[in-house]
Amino acid sequence: MKIETLAIHAGNHGDPTTGAVVPPLVLSTTFERAEDGSIVEGRDIYTRASNPNRRALEEKLAALEGGSEAIAFASGQAATMSIFHTLGAGSHVILPDDIYYNTRVIIEGLYANFGLTCTAVDMTDLGAIKKAIKKNTKLIWIETPSNPSLKITDIQAVVKIAKSKNIMVGCDNTWATPFFTRPFDFGVDVVMHSTTKYFGGHSDILGGCVILPPNASSSELATKIRTFQSVGGGVPSPFDCWLLNRSLSTYAIRMPIHAQNALKLAAFLEAQPQIEKVNYPGLKSNEYHKVAKKQMLGGFGGMMSILVKGGQKESMALASKLKIFKHATSLGGVESLIEHRFSVEGIHSTSPENLLRISVGIENIDDLIADFKQALA
Numbered sequence: 303m304k305i306e307t308l309a310i311h312a313g314n315h316g317d318p319t320t321g322a323v324v325p326p327l328v329l330s331t332t333f334e335r336a337e338d339g340s341i342v343e344g345r346d347i348y349t350r351a352s353n354p355n356r357r358a359l360e361e362k363l364a365a366l367e368g369g370s371e372a373i374a375f376a377s378g379q380a381a382t383m384s385i386f387h388t389l390g391a392g393s394h395v396i397l398p399d400d401i402y403y404n405t406r407v408i409i410e411g412l413y414a415n416f417g418l419t420c421t422a423v424d425m426t427d428l429g430a431i432k433k434a435i436k437k438n439t440k441l442i443w444i445e446t447p448s449n450p451s452l453k454i455t456d457i458q459a460v461v462k463i464a465k466s467k468n469i470m471v472g473c474d475n476t477w478a479t480p481f482f483t484r485p486f487d488f489g490v491d492v493v494m495h496s497t498t499k500y501f502g503g504h505s506d507i508l509g510g511c512v513i514l515p516p517n518a519s520s521s522e523l524a525t526k527i528r529t530f531q532s533v534g535g536g537v538p539s540p541f542d543c544w545l546l547n548r549s550l551s552t553y554a555i556r557m558p559i560h561a562q563n564a565l566k567l568a569a570f571l572e573a574q575p576q577i578e579k580v581n582y583p584g585l586k587s588n589e590y591h592k593v594a595k596k597q598m599l600g601g602f603g604g605m606m607s608i609l610v611k612g613g614q615k616e617s618m619a620l621a622s623k624l625k626i627f628k629h630a631t632s633l634g635g636v637e638s639l640i641e642h643r644f645s646v647e648g649i650h651s652t653s654p655e656n657l658l659r660i661s662v663g664i665e666n667i668d669d670l671i672a673d674f675k676q677a678l679a
């Protein structure tokens with residue numbers, strides 16, 4: 303089945319009791335045993351361990367990413383943490399230098415006690431990745447497009463380097479999502495998502511997931527992450543699972559609009575004298591366009607960043623003149639957002655002071671362009 307159909311039907315097995323077409327929300331934390339006290343086969347026992355809404359969601363997420371099994375968490379951070387947790391004390395991780403800020407904080411902050419260390423490299427520089435590999439390197443983490451410079455990592459090339467050294471490759475696929483990039487097709491070992499973003503799509507559900515590649519169900523990694531979920535307890539509520547499942551029904555319809563709008567907006571902004579540079583991999587002029595074309599088979603996504611001529615003052619002024627684009631963090635929702643990254647990331651930010659990150663929504667593109675026109679006038 304194709305992604306549009308899976309987004310609607312995967313994981314929905316109907317409800318034999320009521321015949322409901324939409325799966326009911328099961329809030330119960332506990333489930334009755336059989337008359338003789340035995341566990342009823344196929345029935346849940348306790349909601350932290352498993353719940354019908356979470357199971358339905360996980361089935362859909364696995365189907366969308368083309369994986370064998372998805373494991374849902376209460377946030378993207380909890381999902382990332384479950385992967386880092388499997389590495390064991392004293393492990394070393396190679397990360398992109400412009401990674402989602404808090405991913406790095408998990409290693410350098412939360413897991414410093416366990417001797418976890420990391421090296422941040424420019425993932426578009428394969429030589430730098432090779433040089434960063436140590437005896438205890440257990441994981442290479444990819445995030446593409448990168449945040450906030452929209453650098454595109456050649457997934458296949460990184461996997462090749464990692465495989466030659468027996469190192470696991472993880473991919474944060476939050477920005478591209480399987481609509482645009484399918485990391486398992488390029489040999490990645492594990493995929494992570496903040497479902498808060500495009501999967502949720504409406505900026506109203508916090509969530510995350512880990513997805514295992516085809517034929518990896520019940521693998522050692524899957525078992526460890528499942529245990530981290532069900533025993534560690536960083537699980538999403540049944541309502542969050544139900545709502546995310548609902549949002550996913552329109553996921554495959556939303557994504558091409560994000561990408562079409564982003565491409566048109568990027569082309570418009572590139573031609574404006576007040577804009578120094580547009581970072582969008584869909585532009586032919588973009589330095590990563592060739593790699594992007596090789597692996598972003600469904601389009602180039604809805605995220606971009608722009609460098610405004612001037613500094614923080616000029617970029618903040620532009621952001622505040624926009625009326626439809628809201629100045630707020632996060633991304634992937636139906637509404638367009640713009641954010642000055644330097645001021646949100648603080649003094650350790652590697653983001654240029656004149657950079658604005660844009661999450662292009664699914665409003666009418668003429669309105670979005672008109673909004674920039676009036677702000678730049």
Ligand SMILES: *Cc1c(COP(=O)(O)O)cnc(C)c1O
Pocket residue numbers: 377378379380402405445449474476477496497498499508509510
């Ligand atoms: C938002 C985000 C995360 C963190 O996810 P939460 O759901 O906020 O915990 C991780 N990676 C990327 C790329 C993100 O955009």
